[in-house]
Amino acid sequence: MFTWFKTSRFWYRFGGTTPHFVLILYGLIALFPIVLVVINSLKGRRAIFKAPYAFPNSETFSMIGYNTVVERTNFPLYFANSLIVTLISLLLILFMGAMAAYALSEYKFPGNMFMGLYLALGIMIPIRLGTVGILRLIVSLGLVNTLTALILVYTAMGLPLAIFILQQFMRQVPKELKDAGRVDGASEYRIFWLILPMVRPAVATIAVFTMIPIWNDLWFPLILAPGGKTMTVILGAQQFLGQFVTDWNAVLSSLTLAMLPVLMLYIFFSKQLIRGLTAGAVK
């Protein structure tokens, strides 16, 4: 039986239609729930239950769910908060990470090994485990319910991996280039500025690994900044969804709204995103 399986035509047809069949099947499994939520968010309540698989038409089309969400919540503010936190954290991670990675990959100094290992610890140890300490620290700094608290924590969270990845890229920059700068009398800071644009390909990889977890995080907004003014999209959606479980229109619409920015970014940048991911994996 097993030998039959190994030598059967199934494997010969691996270049034929079988792979497409498997991929389409799994693609449907991945896509179906998401599409279903999006199309039903544009329908009236009756149509959601009567014909969940139909696309909205002139009869069933309704924005009532979106109206509820817009009236009851402050989604634009949540978006702004998420955007500010994610982008500032990313910028800090990239800049500070590049500086540290440059120091580690370029200079031989006592403790280089140690610093490399110390900064790499955070790749494997999740920052969440220090939450008790983080909350105490944020309270003592008076930063509870501020976006600053989130930015600082996310920056610390993203740095280890960013430094690790940037180091690989920094090492690939030809040494002649830096030495040429030194011969011309450029300072070490100037040389850093000159080679910084050369590690641009690393940005995509780092963005994938840091931006998505920051944007999607529920834990730290819930603990450090649960207030209405600092609420992020994910926390806002979570609280709103919890309150409106029975209002199907509102639930479907807020899910769609919360997904929309990530989905749009993904559609535009999926190529870079996936290239970044696979480049990071090869390393």
Added chain:
Amino acid sequence: MQNASELRKKCPLIPSHVVVFLAPATIIYTLFMIYPLVDSLRLSFFTTTEQGTEMFAGFQNFITLLSDELWAPRFWGAFKNNFLFFAVHMLVQNPIGLLLAAILSNHRLSGKAFYRTIIFLPTILSFVIVGFIWQLMLSPLWGIARDILEFVRLGDLFQPWLGLESSALITLSFISVWQFVGIPMMLLYAALIAIPDELIEAAFVDGATAWNVFWRIKFPLILPTLGIATILTFVGNFNAFDLVYTTQGVLAGPNFSTDLLGTLFYRTFFGQQLQLGNPTMGATVATMMFLIILSGVLLYMFVWQRRVQTYEL
């Protein structure tokens, strides 16, 4: 001419620009990650008195957590659930990821980018969104899951899985697998396409079948990547929180059947309806999670990585 690195060897101190380059990252990382982590570990050896002062308690918190009749069932329950959660990921997520990666790495396959994009899509969504989407999909009220089962003539199997003590955890594990299949798929795909063509062609010329080429040549070469996927899954699973919190609430119902270490940590630290939060016991739970994750990582680094041969290609 003396080159720069020789010059540097002559001065024993760390040059100032190195300090400047390292300082910002090191300060933020130490202050907001390492210090709180150490502070949490320290707090797990303390207890708060009624006056609100901290008192050294030795291993008392750990003894309570692991053996007290109120605490121990919760901890060991979450511990067991967490392992089951991880086991489902290993048995379902990684094999599916491997299968998809193997198919996608085929040269002649058309539409690769399209498939990759779609299959990876759930991975970029938040747990919160994924949790709610599946709550709706599985809801008996909406009946989507039942319709699908009826479509494949298995309608009788439908049950409100998320609400049943016997199936809630497995269902959540599958939801998480649905979301994260993209990660092992991408990692393994990248490893597979890095294998030189000559190697594969040589094997085919020698008369190997596709089956043998995969298991005898490709699989050993991507084994290190499978190890990375495994340890990433392990670390992710053992601090999972959002999915259970979103779909089952802070009490990880029904009857704690979906309680993971992450939800136990949150409940202990912040309290729930009737019970007050307890930072020192919360820190104790976090320390246990730390030890579990650390042992996993060390096992990976010192046992797996030493045993598995990595081939330079």
